[in-house]
Amino acid sequence: MNGFILAVHQQTYQFMADHPNYGLSKALQESEISEEFINPLPRAVLRPNTFMILNGEWRFSLDIKNVGLQEGWHLGHEYDDVTNWPGSIEQHLAAARGNKSDTWRDNVVGWYERDFELPEMIKVPGKPADILQLSFGACGYETQVWLNGIALKTIEGQLIHVGEYTSFSYELDEMILRPLNRLTVRIADTMDADIPRGKQESHIYKRGGIWYQTYTGAVRDVWLETVERNRLRSRIGVVSIVEDNLVRFNITIRIHDPGLYTIRLNVYDKKGKELMATSDFPLRLEVGQKNQRLVLAIPDALHWSVEEPQLYLLKAQLIDSAGFVAEIETHFGLRKIEARGRHVYLNNKPLYLDGILYQPGEATYEEIKKHMYAMKKLGCNLVRIHIAGVDPRIYILADRLGLLLWVEIPSPHRSNVKSRQNHKEELFRMLSLIGTHPSVVIWSLYNEDWGAQDIATNPETRQYIMDMYHYMQIAQPQFLVVDNDGWHHISYEGRLKTDLLTVHLYTPDIEKWKSSLDQLLQGENVGIAAFPLVIGDPFFFKQQNPVIISEWGGFGFVDYGGPHDANDRAEKITRYKEELRKRNIAGDVYTQATNIEDEKNGLIDAVTGELKVPEGLLSSGKYKTSL
Secondary structure, eight states, X not given: OOSOOOHHHHHHHHHHHHSTTTTOSSXXXXXXXXXXXHOSSSSSXXXXXXXXXXXXXXXXXXXXXXXXXXXXXXXXXXXXXXXXXXXXXXXXXXXXXXXXXXXXXXXXXXXXXXXXXXXXXXXXXXXXXXXXXXXXXXXXXXXXXXXXXXXOOOTTOOSSXXXXXXXXXXXXXXXXXXXXXXXXXXXXXXXXXXXXXXXXXXXXXXXXXXXXXXXXXXXXXXXXXXXXXXXXXXXXXXXXXXXXXXXXXXXXXXXXXXXXXXXXXXXXXXXXXXXXXXXXXXXEEOSEEEEEEEEEEOTTOOOOOXXXXXXXXXXEEEEEXXXXXXXXXEEEOOOOXXXXXXXXXXXXXXXXXXXXXXXXXXXXXXXXXXXXXXXXXXXXXXXXXXXXXXXXXXXXXXXHHTOEEEEEOOOOSSOSHHHHHHHHHHHHXXXXXXXXXXXXXXXXXXXXXXXXXXXXXXXXXXXHHHHHHHHHHHHOTTSEXXXXXXXOEEEETTXXXXXXXXXXXXXXOHHHHHHHHHHHHTTOOSXXXXXXXXXXXXXXXXXXXXXXXXXXXXXXXXXXXXXSSHHHHXXXXXHHHHHHHXXXXXXXXXXXXXXXXXXXXXXXXXXXXXXXXXXXXXXXXGSOOOO
C-alpha cells in the first residue's frame, strides 16, 4: 500500500480489503451496518491509499471590507476567531458575531487557516514518487487556496475554483512542502442571481416561503491523500447495454510521465471474490489529462433494479511499462431507463414511479441516511432531490437501497448569457462526478422557469435548453432528461425537447384534482398548471409521452386547504393517489419528504427520521396497476 501512515484509516481499508463488498445485501439492516465502511470520503470512487481528513478546528476571520487579498492575509494574518470545518459561512458568521441573527445581504468573504504536519511518504524503489493531493468535497462559491503562502491551482488549472456543489483537488508540489505546513483558504460568495443557487435566496428571490437562507462556504470535508503521478482519477462514468450485458466505462487518466501504459478492468461479483470479467487496453499516453471510453462484456450479469439492486465491483488499474499499478475501485450496476409511449421502462419493463420531493437543506449525512430509509418505508421507489447540491454518498446509499434518484442542477435566478454559461458549467461539473450510479435516472435542466424566466419569449433561452437536452441524449444516454420541470416544456417542430411531460399540479379540491388529470390526458395544454404546459411550435399530445405529476400535495400548507393533523393528511394522500393510479400516468412525486424552513408539509421527522404517516402510504402496490 502506497501512502503515508494513518493507523485508523489503514484499519478501515484493511477491513474493506477483507470485505470488499461488505453489507451489500438487499436488507436495510445490513446496509445500515455497513455504511461507514463503504466510503469514508464523500465520493463514489475509492483508491487503496491512506488519507488524512483535515476537518475540525480552523482559524477564521470574516473579511467584511474585502481587503484580505490586498493586505496579503495569505502571507500572514492574526485571526480573531476559530470555527469548525465543515460548516456553512452562515454558521461561522453567527459564531463570530456572538450568535446574532443578522445575515449577510450582498457579499461575504471568509478566511480559514490551519496547520498540518507533513505525512511520512513511503517511496518504492524504481517507482515514480507519489504526490500529496489536497481535496475539497465542496466549497465556494469562489475558493482560493494557498500553501505556505504560495497560491495553488486546481488540477484543472484554476487559480480560483468556481462552484459550491462538487469536489475539486490540488496536487501539492513537494518543493513547497515543509515539516509543518500552513494551509489558507479564502471563500467568497454573493447574492448574485446569475450563479447557480437553487432555492437559496438572491438579489431577486428573498428568503421566505419557498426561498431559503443561503448555505455556502466550507460545506463538506477537506482531506489530504497520496496519489500516484500517473493514475486514473476518482471519477468513472457508466453506461450499460443490458440486452448484451455490455458496460461502457468512461475513465479519466492523468499522466505526468508519457509513455506506454495498460488499463486493466476487472469486474467482480457483489462479494468481490469471483472475477466476472477482465480485459486489458494498451494505450500510448502523453502528459496531461485524457478521457477514454472502454467497453467490457459481463456475461450472465444480473441487472440493477428497485427490487434487486444488484451491484458489481470494478477495479480499474493503470499499469506503466515497469509494471507499477495505480488502482481505483467503485461499485456499479447494469440498468436501462427509457421513456417509451405512455410509460417509463426500467430494464425494458414498465415501472410506475412512486416519488417524493426531497430538500435536504442543512441535514447532516447521518440525518440524510435516516430520511432515505424512511422514504423507502413510505413505499417510494423514486426520490427527486430538489434543485440542491448534496453529499455524494447519498447516491451510493440509493444504489444499495434500490431507490431511483431524480437530480436537478441548482438554478440561477436570472436569465441571460452569463447565467446560462454558469448553468452549463455546473451541469458539466455534476455530470463528471455522478455518472457512476445506477440509481441516478432523471435530470432536470431547469425547474419552473427559475433562471429561464424568458423561456416562453426568448429563442436564445430555448435554444440553449435544447442544446443541453441534445447533448445529454448523445453524451449521457443513461439518463432521462427534463427540459423545464413543471410547465413550459419546449416543442420544436412538434417534438418535445424533454423525455417526460412533467406537470406541477396543486389543488386542495379532490374534484378539481380529478378534472385536471382528465383534461391533462385529453391533451389540454392551458389551465392545468400555473402556466401553459408546452411552448414553441404546436404540439399535439396523443399520449405518446410519459406524463409525470412531478409535484403535488403540499397538504401541510393551510393555504392549500391542507389537513391539520397527520391522519387527515394520510387520508387525503390516499384519495389523491388512487385517482392517479386510475389513469394512464407514468408516475408522481409527492411534495414533500421533510419540513424545511417555512415549508411545513413533510411526512418524515427531519431529525429522527420517524414517519408521521403510515408505512407504504406512497406505494403504488396498494393500488391496481394499469400497465
